[in-house]
Amino acid sequence: MADLISDVLVKNSLIFAMFIVGFVTWVSYLLSKRLSNGRIHGSALAIVAGLLLAYMGGVATGGTQGLADIEIFAGIGVLGGAMFRDFALVATSFGIHLDEVKRSGIRGGLAVIIGVVLSFVVGAVVALAFGYTDPVDISTIGAGAATYIVGPVTGAALGAGSDIIALSIAAGLVKSILVMTTTPLVAKRIGLNNPQSAMVFGGLMGTTSGVAGGLAATDPKLVPYGAMTATFYTGVGCLLAPSILFFAVKYLVG
Amino acid sequence: MIVYGVAILSACVIVGKFLGDWLGVAIGVESNVGGVGIAMLLLIAICHRFDSFKKGFGDTALGISFWSAMYIPIVVAMAAKQNVLAALTGGPVALAAGLLAVLASLALLPILSGRVENDDRKPTTEGQE
Numbered sequence: 001m002a003d004l005i006s007d008v009l010v011k012n013s014l015i016f017a018m019f020i021v022g023f024v025t026w027v028s029y030l031l032s033k034r035l036s037n038g039r040i041h042g043s044a045l046a047i048v049a050g051l052l053l054a055y056m057g058g059v060a061t062g063g064t065q066g067l068a069d070i071e072i073f074a075g076i077g078v079l080g081g082a083m084f085r086d087f088a089l090v091a092t093s094f095g096i097h098l099d100e101v102k103r104s105g106i107r108g109g110l111a112v113i114i115g116v117v118l119s120f121v122v123g124a125v126v127a128l129a130f131g132y133t134d135p136v137d138i139s140t141i142g143a144g145a146a147t148y149i150v151g152p153v154t155g156a157a158l159g160a161g162s163d164i165i166a167l168s169i170a171a172g173l174v175k176s177i178l179v180m181t182t183t184p185l186v187a188k189r190i191g192l193n194n195p196q197s198a199m200v201f202g203g204l205m206g207t208t209s210g211v212a213g214g215l216a217a218t219d220p221k222l223v224p225y226g227a228m229t230a231t232f233y234t235g236v237g238c239l240l241a242p243s244i245l246f247f248a249v250k251y252l253v254g
Numbered sequence: 255m256i257v258y259g260v261a262i263l264s265a266c267v268i269v270g271k272f273l274g275d276w277l278g279v280a281i282g283v284e285s286n287v288g289g290v291g292i293a294m295l296l297l298i299a300i301c302h303r304f305d306s307f308k309k310g311f312g313d314t315a316l317g318i319s320f321w322s323a324m325y326i327p328i329v330v331a332m333a334a335k336q337n338v339l340a341a342l343t344g345g346p347v348a349l350a351a352g353l354l355a356v357l358a359s360l361a362l363l364p365i366l367s368g369r370v371e372n373d374d375r376k377p378t379t380e381g382q383e
Contacts, residue, residue, distance in 0.1 A: 017331060018327070020331075021327045021328075021331050022327065024330055024334075025327060043326050043329075043330075046326070046330045047329060047330055047333045050329075050330045050331065050334035050336075051333045051334070051336060051338050052338075053334045054333060054334045054335060054336045054338040055339055055342070057334070058337065058338055058339030059339060064340065066335040066336050066337060067334040068335040076334050076335050077335050079328060079331040080328060080332035080333070080334060080335040081335070084328050084331075085328055085332050086267060086271070086290050086293070087263065087264075087267055088321050088325040088328045089290055089325065090263060090266055090293045091318050091322040091325065092322045092325050093293075093294035093295075093298055094318045094319060094322050098298055098302065101295075101298075107366065107368070110366070114362070115359060118358055118362065119358070119359065122351065122354045122355045122358050123351040126347060126351040127351070129350075141347065141351055145351040145352060145354075145355040149285060153283075153285060156284075157284075166340075166344075167345065167347055167348050168348075169340065169344075170340050170341055170343075170344025170345070170352075171344065171347070171348040171352045171355075173336065173337055173338075173341035173344070173348075174344065174349055175351075175352040175353075175355050175356055176336070177338065177341055178352060178353060178356045182356065182360075186360060190360055190361075190364050191363070191367060196367055196368075197363065197364075197367035200363060200366045204359040204363055204366065205356070205359055213332065213333060216325065223325065224294060227291075227294070228290075228291045228294050228295075229291070231274075231288050231289065231290040231291040232287060232288040232291055234285050234286070235274070235277070235278055235281075235286060235287030235288060238285040239281060
């Protein structure tokens with residue numbers, strides 16, 4: 001009987017994933033209403049619940065895909081993968097105001113460059129503080145503080161060791177998860193309540209999953225604005241980190 | 255027809271991602287540069303065209319708005335497939351680098367976005383500007 005059930009769930013994993021996500025969302029919205037009187041947004045709780053499940057999946061299997069590494073939950077990996085994420089993300093732009101994009105475009109673009117440099121510098125300083133002296137290691141960790149894609153791309157380009165590359169990925173993951181969870185908590189204080197600040201926010205943070213999750217939990221109307229700039233960040237990071245920024249580190253440290 | 259909306263959305267995503275990859279190759283970067291952003295701009299441009307051509311966009315819009323509404327559930331699934339274990343066990347360097355990068359960026363947001371004061375006084379300024 002148990003075999004029969006898990007067989008059906010494995011064969012229909014994407015469908016099962018939709019049910020799981022719906023169920024998690026329902027419980028989260030219920031908790032939001034009952035326990036916090038709606039003060040903590042339901043979708044913020046749902047995202048935290050997702051991260052918790054991912055942690056448990058990681059502990060249970062030792063894999064890298066969170067809950068999706070458990071066979072019957074493999075559909076979560078498809079539904080939450082880059083393909084569907086980007087598809088739905090582009091769909092959200094249906095409600096965007098073109099005037100806002102035109103008005104804030106330059107600011108958003110500027111934020112991307114400043115954001116990459118800022119995160120890189122912060123990550124590099126942390127690496128220095130922890131006793132790393134090789135410019136390649138420092139730059140790779142700095143790049144990881146940008147996003148978990150910029151880190152390994154930079155590390156591979158500079159010939160960093162796999163332990164350092166793993167570290168840079170971890171730094172990027174920490175950033176992405178923190179952006180998802182803390183954005184709704186600080187949004188009001190930092191003025192993140194209009195399309196323009198959302199575009200700047202996306203550009204500064206750059207982690208598409210972090211920005212996507214954080215803004216969804218703050219105000220879904222802001223999602224497309226933040227995502228639009230965030231999507232340029234990783235590319236700009238991969239351009240700057242192994243080149244200009246690495247040379248700067250080499251000049252200052254070496 | 256609902257499927258027309260879905261097809262338009264798909265076309266925008268594919269073309270946007272292709273252009274993003276192409277841009278990445280053109281500037282010598284191993285990454286997609288702005289693919290999703292380009293796809294969004296394409297979709298916006300197409301929707302504006304339709305709006306001015308004929309008012310009755312009709313069912314076609316439903317094919318797009320459904321996927322737009324599925325966005326948060328998909329983000330929940332995305333959260334559930336993150337490598338949270340690696341983030342938490344990556345050691346103090348990874349934690350400090352990630353945490354401080356987020357804090358620094360958050361601190362800079364009010365300075366760069368520049369419309370904060372205005373919005374604090376009047377939360378609903380839409381249409382007045």
